[in-house]
Each structure stands twice: as C-alpha cells, then as structure tokens.
Amino acid sequence: MSNKVKLALVLAGLYLLMVVLFVLVGAALWVNMDPQEREATLAILEKRYGLAVFAILVCWLIIGFIVHAVYRAYVLAPLRLREQALVMVNSNPGLRLQVVGAPEIKGLVEVVNELAEQRQSLQRDVEERVREAKASVEAEKNRLAALMSELSQSVVVCNLDGRILLYNNRARLQFQAVDEGIQSSSGRALIGLGRSIFAILDRNLITHALDSIQHGLRRGNAQPVANFVTTSQTDQLIRVQMAPVLGRQWPEPGEGKGKPHLDGYVLILDNITRRFELESQRDQMLQTLTEGSRASLANIRAAVENLLEYRDMETEQRERFVGIIRDEVGAMGRRLDCMMTEFAGALKTRWPLEDMLGVDLIDTTQRRIADKVGIPTKKDEVAEGLWVRVDSFSLLQGLTYLVFRLREQYKICEVGFRLVAAGRLAHFDVIWSGAAVGSQTLTTWETNPMNIGGEASPLTLREVIERHGGEIWFERDEASDRSFFRLLIPVATPQEALDPFALLGRGSRPEYYDFDLFRQTEESRALDDRLLTQLTFTVFDTETTGLQPWAGDEIIQIGATRIVNGRLLRNETFEQLVDPRHPVARESVQIHGITEDLLHGQPTLDKVLPLFHGFCDETVLVGHNVAFDMRFLQMKEEATGVHFRQPVLDTLLLSAVIHPNQESHQLEAIAERLGVHVIGRHTALGDAIVTGEVFLKMIPLLAEQGIHTLREAREAAERTYYARVKY
Amino acid sequence: MGERILIADDEPNIVASLEYLMKREGFEVAVANDGDAALKAVASLRPDLILLDIMLPKKDGFEVCQQIRANPQWQGVKVVMLTAKGRDTEVTKGLALGADAYVTKPFSTKDLIAQVRQLLGLAG
Numbered sequence: 069m070s071n072k073v074k075l076a077l078v079l080a081g082l083y084l085l086m087v088v089l090f091v092l093v094g095a096a097l098w099v100n101m102d103p104q105e106r107e108a109t110l111a112i113l114e115k116r117y118g119l120a121v122f123a124i125l126v127c128w129l130i131i132g133f134i135v136h137a138v139y140r141a142y143v144l145a146p147l148r149l150r151e152q153a154l155v156m157v158n159s160n161p162g163l164r165l166q167v168v169g170a171p172e173i174k175g176l177v178e179v180v181n182e183l184a185e186q187r188q189s190l191q192r193d194v195e196e197r198v199r200e201a202k203a204s205v206e207a208e209k210n211r212l213a214a215l216m217s218e219l220s221q222s223v224v225v226c227n228l229d230g231r232i233l234l235y236n237n238r239a240r241l242q243f244q245a246v247d248e249g250i251q252s253s254s255g256r257a258l259i260g261l262g263r264s265i266f267a268i269l270d271r272n273l274i275t276h277a278l279d280s281i282q283h284g285l286r287r288g289n290a291q292p293v294a295n296f297v298t299t300s301q302t303d304q305l306i307r308v309q310m311a312p313v314l315g316r317q318w319p320e321p322g323e324g325k326g327k328p329h330l331d332g333y334v335l336i337l338d339n340i341t342r343r344f345e346l347e348s349q350r351d352q353m354l355q356t357l358t359e360g361s362r363a364s365l366a367n368i369r370a371a372v373e374n375l376l377e378y379r380d381m382e383t384e385q386r387e388r389f390v391g392i393i394r395d396e397v398g399a400m401g402r403r404l405d406c407m408m409t410e411f412a413g414a415l416k417t418r419w420p421l422e423d424m425l426g427v428d429l430i431d432t433t434q435r436r437i438a439d440k441v442g443i444p445t446k447k448d449e450v451a452e453g454l455w456v457r458v459d460s461f462s463l464l465q466g467l468t469y470l471v472f473r474l475r476e477q478y479k480i481c482e483v484g485f486r487l488v489a490a491g492r493l494a495h496f497d498v499i500w501s502g503a504a505v506g507s508q509t510l511t512t513w514e515t516n517p518m519n520i521g522g523e524a525s526p527l528t529l530r531e532v533i534e535r536h537g538g539e540i541w542f543e544r545d546e547a548s549d550r551s552f553f554r555l556l557i558p559v560a561t562p563q564e565a566l567d568p569f570a571l572l573g574r575g576s577r578p579e580y581y582d583f584d585l586f587r588q589t590e591e592s593r594a595l596d597d598r599l600l601t602q603l604t605f606t607v608f609d610t611e612t613t614g615l616q617p618w619a620g621d622e623i624i625q626i627g628a629t630r631i632v633n634g635r636l637l638r639n640e641t642f643e644q645l646v647d648p649r650h651p652v653a654r655e656s657v658q659i660h661g662i663t664e665d666l667l668h669g670q671p672t673l674d675k676v677l678p679l680f681h682g683f684c685d686e687t688v689l690v691g692h693n694v695a696f697d698m699r700f701l702q703m704k705e706e707a708t709g710v711h712f713r714q715p716v717l718d719t720l721l722l723s724a725v726i727h728p729n730q731e732s733h734q735l736e737a738i739a740e741r742l743g744v745h746v747i748g749r750h751t752a753l754g755d756a757i758v759t760g761e762v763f764l765k766m767i768p769l770l771a772e773q774g775i776h777t778l779r780e781a782r783e784a785a786e787r788t789y790y791a792r793v794k795y
Numbered sequence: 796m797g798e799r800i801l802i803a804d805d806e807p808n809i810v811a812s813l814e815y816l817m818k819r820e821g822f823e824v825a826v827a828n829d830g831d832a833a834l835k836a837v838a839s840l841r842p843d844l845i846l847l848d849i850m851l852p853k854k855d856g857f858e859v860c861q862q863i864r865a866n867p868q869w870q871g872v873k874v875v876m877l878t879a880k881g882r883d884t885e886v887t888k889g890l891a892l893g894a895d896a897y898v899t900k901p902f903s904t905k906d907l908i909a910q911v912r913q914l915l916g917l918a919g
Binding site for chain 1: 812813877
C-alpha cells in the first residue's frame, strides 16, 4: 500500500518537475520574442491546443510506464525477495527465492539461493547427527535400565543431594518387602525417582562413605569404592557398596589438568540378614562343639587318668569317677545329635544352589527325559507353590540318568514324578510300576560316572545328591505294585523365594531412571520459582463416603502417582483403601463401586495418612477440584498430626486459566479437549492418572500464556472465577 | 609338702577329679564354685596356687586373675588358668593379665601335676 503511495508520489513529483521545466522554457522563449513573434506563436498554438495537450499526456504516460518498470525491477523485486528470504531464514529453509527483477538482482538471487541450498544441507546433516546421537543415548539408557532390572542385587543411583536418579526393581521390592505392615499395592514407596535416599540410609553413613571416596580420588585412585553395613528400619542387615559416578574432567581455569569430578554415586545394596544369621549360627555351633567337647573331654580324661594312676582307690571313689565318664560321654553324644539336627543347614559346605519352583523343576525334567530317554512321563503329585533349592543342571542330569538306567536295565517304559514337602526337605520321587531295584544295583548306579546313551558326565549320581545335601533310596509299595526312588532335596526358605512375577515389571517399560535429575541441586529447590517442567508432582485423588466432609463423610480410598521431570511414573503409585468407620452413601457407591464389605478390615485413615504424607514428601500436590480433597485431608490434621503443607495446583482452575470461554471444566471434558484417553475412571488411582496426563498437557499451554513457574501458575489459578467458589 | 591349692571351677565333674588328684599328690585342697567365692577363698586361705577356670559364674577367671594380681599381698599366689577356650587370643589375654600358666582342656593330669610342682618350686 505504502509502496503504491510512494510510487504515486514519485510520479507526481516527476510530472510537476516536467510542468515546471516546460513553463520555464515557455517563459524564457516568451520573454525573448518580440510582439509579432508572440502573436504568431499564439496563433500557431491556438489552433493546435488539443494536439499539444495530447502530446503532453502521451509523454506523461510513457514516463509513467518507464518509472513503473524501473520501480518494479529495482524496488519492488528486492522488497518481495526480502520477504521470501525472511521466511527462509526463520521458518522454511526449503523455500527458494523467485528469480525476478532486473538482471543485476537476478544474479544476486541466484547466489542467495545457492547459499540457502548449502545452509539447508548443512542443517540436515547436523539434524541427522543429533538424531543418531540421541537414538544411541536412548538405546544405551534402555539397555542400562534393562540390565539393571535383571540384576539380583539392588542398585540405586543418586546425585550428590541424595536424590534417586535410577533404581532397579529389586531395590524397590527389597524396600517394599521390609514394610509389609500395611497392605498396600505400593508400600510406602521409599524408593522412587527424585526421592531422598536418606529415607532408607543414614545421612551420616553416606557422607562418611563419600568422604572416603573423595579421599581415594584425591590420592589418585581411579575407582575408589566404599563399603559399609547398616541396619534398615526393620532391623534387616544391609551391606552397601558405594561407587562414584564421575563427571567429565573439566579443567579448572588456572589449572593445568582437570580432576575427576564427583557427580553422584551408585549404591549396591545386599540384604545379608539371612546370610549373617547362618554364619553366626555356624560360628556358634563351632564354638559349642569345640569348647563343649574340650570341657567334657577334660572331665573324662582327668577321671580316667585318676582311675589308672591311683589303682588303690576306694570303691566309692572309683564308682564316682566311672559315673563321671558315663555322664560326660552321654552329654557329648547328645550335643553332637543336637548340632546335627539344629544346624544341619549351616553345616553343609554348600554348592551354590538356586531357588526353583517345584513345578518348574518337574516340567523341565519331563522335557529333558522326553528328549534324552524318549519315554513318556507324567506328574503324579506336585505340591503347589513349593520351592526347592537345587543345582538344576546336575540334578536334571542325575534324574535323566536314573530314568535312562531304569529303561535300559528294567525295560521301564513310563515313569511318574511326585514332589512333596517334608519339613526342611522335599521328597522327589521317581515312580514306576513293577520291577524292584536291588540295593546293590542302586549303589552301582550311584557310584559310577553317569553315562546317558553315550553322553558321559564326570559326575556320579552320589555327587549330585551330595551337592544337595540329600539322600536317595529305593522303596516299594506292594499294595499298588509301584516302586519308586526317593530323592531328598532341600526346600527353599520362603524368605529367599522372591516372587519372580513381581520382578517382571508390569506392562510397559518401567520408568526407573531419570538422569536429568543429575542437574538438580538442593539450592535450586525453592519450589515457587522453579519451572513447572522441572518440578516433582504428586497427582492424587480420593474417593469418599459422601460429599460433606463437615458432616462426617470420610475418605475411603487414596490413589496417587508421581510426575518427575515431565514424565508420569506409572510404576510409582500409591493406592490404598481406607476403613472409614462411617457408612458409605448409596449415591457414592454408584460412582466408585466401593461397598462397605470391601472396606472392612482395611487400615484406618490414621494409619494411611502418614504413609501418604511420606509419598508426597517434597512434591507439589496436583488434583482435579483439589480443594475438595484437601478439605478432607485438612479435617484430619488435628486427629492424625499429619499436616499437608505442600504447594497445591488444581487442574480445574488451570483449565479455566487456559480456556476461559469453555463451559465445562469437568475432568472428562478437559481430557477430551486435550486429547487424553480416559481409562479406569472412578478409582482413585485411575482418576489420579488421568489428572496427571491432563496436567502434563496443560504445561505447554500455560507456557503459551507466559505461565512458567509454580508461582505464576498458582497466581493465575487464584485469579480465575472458579477459585472464588469455596467449599 | 602341704602347699595349699584352690580349685576354682563350677563343674562338679572336673572338680571331683582335680580334688582327688591334688589330695593324692599331697596338697591341701580347697574348692570355690564361682568367681566371688574364689576371691574370698584367696583372702581367707592364702593358697599357694589357684587352678582357675575362665568360665565361672559371677566373676569370670580373667577378672579373678586381675584382682589377685592387683593386690600386692597376693603376689605370691600362682595362677594356673584352665579353660576349654583354646583360642590363642585368650591364651595371650590370660598370660597378659598375670596368669603363670595356661592349660587348655583336655589336659593330661600328669602334665598338670608337673606344671603345678614346677610353679611351686617342688622337685618333679
């Protein structure tokens, strides 16, 4: 527009200039003429007035065209090219300039296009590299997480503030297992991303271990490690190994060489309670055996030597000494018996045995026998849920060997298996009908190296049995004409049989690590001024007996999940039913489906609130219409002594901030607007998860409105209309 | 002859043998069944030698030995420690606390007599 105005002005100026020049030339000529000439000129002009005006107009037109062409080629074209170039620079590097304008400008355009081409291909290159690097880092992280989750030791990685950046499932289970007092799917969740390790381990111990590692680093030890043993809150003995996580070696200014710089540490935790008990048992047993035996032997020896030395002893005295010998020998025998039964487990030099579910052992045996011996097998009786401690490889060899010999020597063509517990040991029976095996034969089988159809093993069956601290014998049940070998193998102690299903993460890849937490430090934790994208949130929801906290309605379920560094952690959840000691309103049951029967026997709120408070520790609370839930929590503050002082954000209010013109700010409506898929609503945890996802979608929308920090979000929420409606 | 020997042990089966043995060897014998009784007996009887078990009720042998050595009047009392604890750390501790000899159970009665005689400066 303004360009056209400019063009018009330029033209007008030119025309004015021409008029002025024409008038000046005319005036000069006029002055120079004598009167006759003037008359003659006027006479000529008078007749050709129209022609003159016409010529002038044509002149103007031609000049106008020329100016316009020059303008287009030298002014308008660069202007258009500038706009295109700006698009290229800012948003679409794929755009190329049109080849327009004067030849000089066209030349320039070609050069610019060439540059743009180069820039784009460079950019593509860089992006490709970045993508590759990202993918490989991601792959490495995933590999690490997968590896960690397979480890049989508990591993926790922390930054220098003691925040947990990574943990494996074993660690989670270990510290969940110690807190079985309350039946919760989540336990107390002592371990979680961003949580403090000091909830589990004494801060002083960690500091001390870090000091010794720092000391090692200063002395030039490249891989210092610190060990300590501590007790958990439930008196479990935990052995901890600490290794440093070293950052890049940035050279300090003014210093020649960079030093390894401590970024955090890895803790490998091992519950040694049971091992320690076993060891001290063995210790005690050895002591009882040696010292007890020494004393008894001394008594016997002294008595015997007296008897031998002083043959003239009176009868009464003699009998007394004989009595002493009899008593002491008896006592020694009893002591040995007692040792054998009491410390049988501790006595064995143990071949490393592993825990195996009985059914799995039988299944594997069946497969192997079908494969190697080729006769049908069946399960006779298998105790459900029985775990055994076995060296599965050698035991399988032994069993296969037994069945192989049975087929070779006795033409047995079908065997059955039975596995039942008998106290500390399990009976593993290999059963067949008919043929009895002589003890001589079994002894031969036991002591010869095992050889299955040409496949030889250096082991003997006896050695296999001994590895398990077991026994084997032949038995016969005449009534049913059935024979069997009975093997004794040790039963796994329940404590050691960790549920393998619990070890497999539920569903998708677990979110057990977050290395971005490395960058966080304690100082940056003044919550109010921190970015929403960096905060740790506890998103929660409660179900209640009714809607009137002031009239005695109570919480019956709390569900919560966590958001750390912009990720919803579905593995770190809190879900607990609560016995309200108050009837549940029928309308409420229709919403959440929780009947009073379900609540009977659940812990009461005074037990649950401290756990939940622990779960929320040092986080920002988020909920939908959270004022309602907070009201319930605050009603209990006095009774339970648990105060919720955390900052609180409400997704209902935030929705009103983002979409002030929408009618509904109900959770479903918001979820639909923001494209969050709703599943499992109206359980506390289900609602908490939906709320969490909604909240995550809101963070960038809030940022568009210039709301970045917790303080800004809280203040914006407070200004909305809905905030004025109080419960 | 006639040196006094105090047997401090709480096990009647060893006390019976030691008492008989020492009497037959011509010593005067007294018996104490716990640490306190042993110290009292040392005070009242002034034995020449004490056969001291470590595992005694009330006060253990180490403590009794220490108290004997702490009293300047009792320096002449010889202490032979008898114990079922055979660990060298305990032998070291016993000797460090002032025992004159340390005998680990089971022991030969002949050796014990020889040891006692030697400590009392009697001809073997």
